[in-house]
Amino acid sequence: MRTEHRCWVYGDNVNTDVIFPGRYTYTLREPREIAAHALEDLDPDFAPNVRPGDVIVAGANWGCGSSREQAVTALKFAGVALIIASSFARIYFRNCINQGLLPIIIPGLNTQLRTGDTLVWDREAGTISTQGGVYPIPPLPPSVQAILDAGGLLPMLQRRFRQGEP
């Protein structure tokens, strides 16, 4: 399947405090409420204008700082389909997998695109294509890919506990 996606492009070291501010972290739990604050302190245009299927294309160390998982779920609830970055902070990377949101490492792609540009995700070929080129999606270890394939860690656990495994 090949799908076309609109890009939101950001720089290096975007931290979770600006992706989802800490001041909301213990009081908001509804997906719509959480999505409404996505990227609030970095890009106030994002939350009101993001559309389902849009993708984030960022620089190095996307999602550094606090472990807060809402920095992933806020984007997921806002409809973001993929996050591409030059590199990810480690807890953020894990949170993406666990939320079933594919994190893709393509160094420097953010410097070739602007917000509003489109890219193509080819699932069968395992590539991302832009006007500038075709980039392979790096494979994940099989045990990690299995979590993504299950739709995230929660669905995986649900399957296990519903089947009554130990």
Next chain:
Amino acid sequence: MAGRTFAEKALARAAGVPDARAGDILDVTPDLMLSHDNSAAISQIFRETGAAQVVYPERIAITLDHAVPAPTTRHAQNHAEIREWVRQQGIAHLFEVGRGICHQVIAEEGLILPGETVLGADSHTTHAGWLGAFGAGVGRTEMAALWATGQLWMRVPDAIRITLSGRLARGVTAKDVALHILAALGPTAALYRSVEFAGDGLAGLSLDERPVLPNMMAEAGAKNAYLPPDDAVFAYLEPRRTRDYTPLYPDPDAEYVADYRFDLDSLAPQVALPEQPDHVRPVTDVIGQPVQQAFIGTCTNGRLDDLRAAAQILRGQRVRCRLIVIPASAEVMLAAAREGILDTLISAGAAIGTPGCGPCMGNHMGIPAPGEVTISTGSRNFRGRMGTPDAPVYLASPYVVAASAIWGTITDPREVLA
């Protein structure tokens, strides 16, 4: 055959396998599972998994620390849900409002020991490395999975070694060392890596100072960070621990992907500029910068030595800007009261808060107004961190923050100490 790093040994132990190498993916059973005010949200995910009971209630520690005492009804409801959850599940370790910040409390309570592994739903779980433990942060869904299954996958990280030599000058602390290291490493040098400290410089750091190093390595991307435990650490733990432990040390021929060396002798006090903890300058470059609020506290710098440093600077002085002091734990607060430190600080004009995170992440108890500048002993100064996006935060040691509070401008503490 090359030797093993601390991380390789610790994760092999936690996974119950004889050996592990960087890059291996292991299912790890941690000795301690740590969470805090986020535990209600974690319990909600736990319920959705379909699991009935947590597997290791005796390995779970929950600390109410991030917004205590509850500043709003919603925060209070959040705490109430956590208490109910702890009761239902028979969770062994709940630390109530005012006991202190999770990373500090688990050390004081002897719940994490050298060679052990703690996974925490908090990015500063790296902190536990000061005891020679493996501490790493995880997300909320992962903590729910840990409660439900007792296990989580971990990739054994590559490791970098940081060797410290020499001795710090008066008025210079482990905070200045951590900031200096962050400036040299940048925000990604330790990404996905174990940061393993070594060298004779460590012995000169007090037990209160040491946690600053592994705590702040989170800002360089570290998965965990480690200090080799010595007799001082063992003596600290002796009256607190309830089980035996085996400390782990990296082999002399362990493989490190990078090696850094820092000399402590000539280091000056450092300051991180807004909005990155690694944008660091010597204090002498920012002297005179006005500040409206000074904050001493957090898991990074809210221990007794930190309050002592502040008292040393503030004795007989009067602050010209707001000074908020929040001890990292009740134990610290009590010791500070007994030593007369709180007396000195209050007399100088400080406002003292309930032990906990305070305004560190913008929940309550010292949120700056838009446009106001804060100098803080915390670990993070990202935009919006303290609650509002246009309130810049500088990070520094308790000496620098206390000295800056006297003048209402960033000040070199060595001038006050001289």
